[in-house]
Amino acid sequence: MTTPNSDDATRKTAEIDGIPFAYHEAGEGEPLILLHGSGPGVSAWSNFQHNLPVFARSFRTIMPDMPGFGATGLPELNEYYPTLAARWIARLMDHLGIGSACFTGNSMGGAVTAELAALHPDRVRRMCLIGSGGLSVGIFGTDPSEGFLRLFEFLDDPTRDRMIAWVKTMVYDHRTITNELIDERMRNASAEGVIPRLKRIFGSMFDPKMRAGSPPLWTRAATIATPTLLLWGRDDRTLPYDQAHFANRWLPEVELHTFSRCGHWVQIERKTEFERITTEFHTRGK
Template sequence: MTIDYTYENTRKTVEIGGVTLSWHEAGEGEPLILLHGSGPGVSAWSNFRHNLPVFARRFRTIMPDMPGFGASGLPELDDYYATLAARWIALLMDHLEIGSALFTGNSMGGAVVAELAVLHPERVRRMALIGSGGLSVGIFGTDPSEGFLRLFEFLDDPTRDRMIGWVKTMVYDHRLITDALIDERMKNALAEGVIPRMKAIFGAMFNPALRRGVAPLWTRSGTIKTPTLLLWGRDDRMLPYDHAHLANRLLPQVELHSFSRCGHWVQIERKSDFERVSAEFHTR
């Protein structure tokens, strides 16, 4: 029997410390938590909704809107964002009575999973990271990357053309960039409060005062003993493929799977391959 998972019938919320956290949940079994990436109008649903039916057949699949994204509120930004978000994901796990879980993190979500693995290694059994932030630095490419430049241009002047320019850096196959996709992204990005929250979050990511005394995640990656699968699009223009190789060298228990003719959104461009490879890794 095919189950029709919708935004409404999978969404749940809880208020913790005065902040609303929203997530989508479906399926039974071992908990698998999917953490989305960053960007204007991004949410758990926009990132992973097409993967949810597949994973829900085998896992208790949980897709949180991270703090400040989607329908989740934004707590005080008193810490480096990846660390702050990792603490809130741990609080959500406490609410759901989940001691440890499997994780898949996309881009910024990968950095949050890795920070959680550093802070509370007992809570992360395995992690599959898609074009992950934090765990590496570019070896050959420019900094910021083309994808980040297009993203920041949109935040400064959120026009439809600039949204199209950013999304073009996310995927290899531009046939995926439909009017419906751009309409949805624009609607989400221009919703009340979204742009100011995105600017505040990126400000916290790059605020030297919040990073003072906190070594970059990639310099601490050698301490992460969590079994890790790196999933990377060879044609990624947001976090280019050369990042994968430094992370692959530094992480102690790691394997790397690359996808040709694929950009930053592996879970979309190589959907079935991503689902097959990550599910195999999580069920070993």
């Protein structure tokens, strides 16, 4: 049976300059845009499907598949990916008639949110960044981190065992890793074109020529005045917890909430607390 907040009931597609842009939408009220992270088999639905019913009670909740992920096409990749993705999220907002919104971004989705706040401060009213890239800088951990090493290993040899090894770096409690989760991620990652697109996206992020036109976001942190809530799992093995403290020091309007016994997927491992804390933050002063 199709429920009001099911995949089928909430799935929509826009077309922007010939590029299909997939997203989910549910609820009414002030707009809240949820941006997913990167990784094999990722999409807005895989990241936030279980949070959507809660947020839809309070917000017009929009969950896009970012460019090159899920069912959204990948435009010409002629610049650093988080910057390109931020520009396309702004174009989706224009298509949907949204001038400004609150944002919650996980990992790469956090980097894209922060890039959008830097490019167009008027479009991002408040932002909640979960284990975010971009504004975070490693202080003590190895680079690349364990999580990224497992991710790159999967891209080189996309087996089920390597998918399991990668997912294990995402969470603190391995009991959350079910066969259904691995099956879903393998099915999504094995779809035609998915892995080549992901390799191109990461390639843009490590290409010195593309990075030359976009100064690292962390060097601009002090100029981003958007009210920001940082959420971080203390046991994050992809963007380790020490990285939270750079952004926490330099963002002008920021607060940091740390979750013990939690990895990179705060929205999954600490679902109830995540929903409560972010709803309070985004509705503060209403």
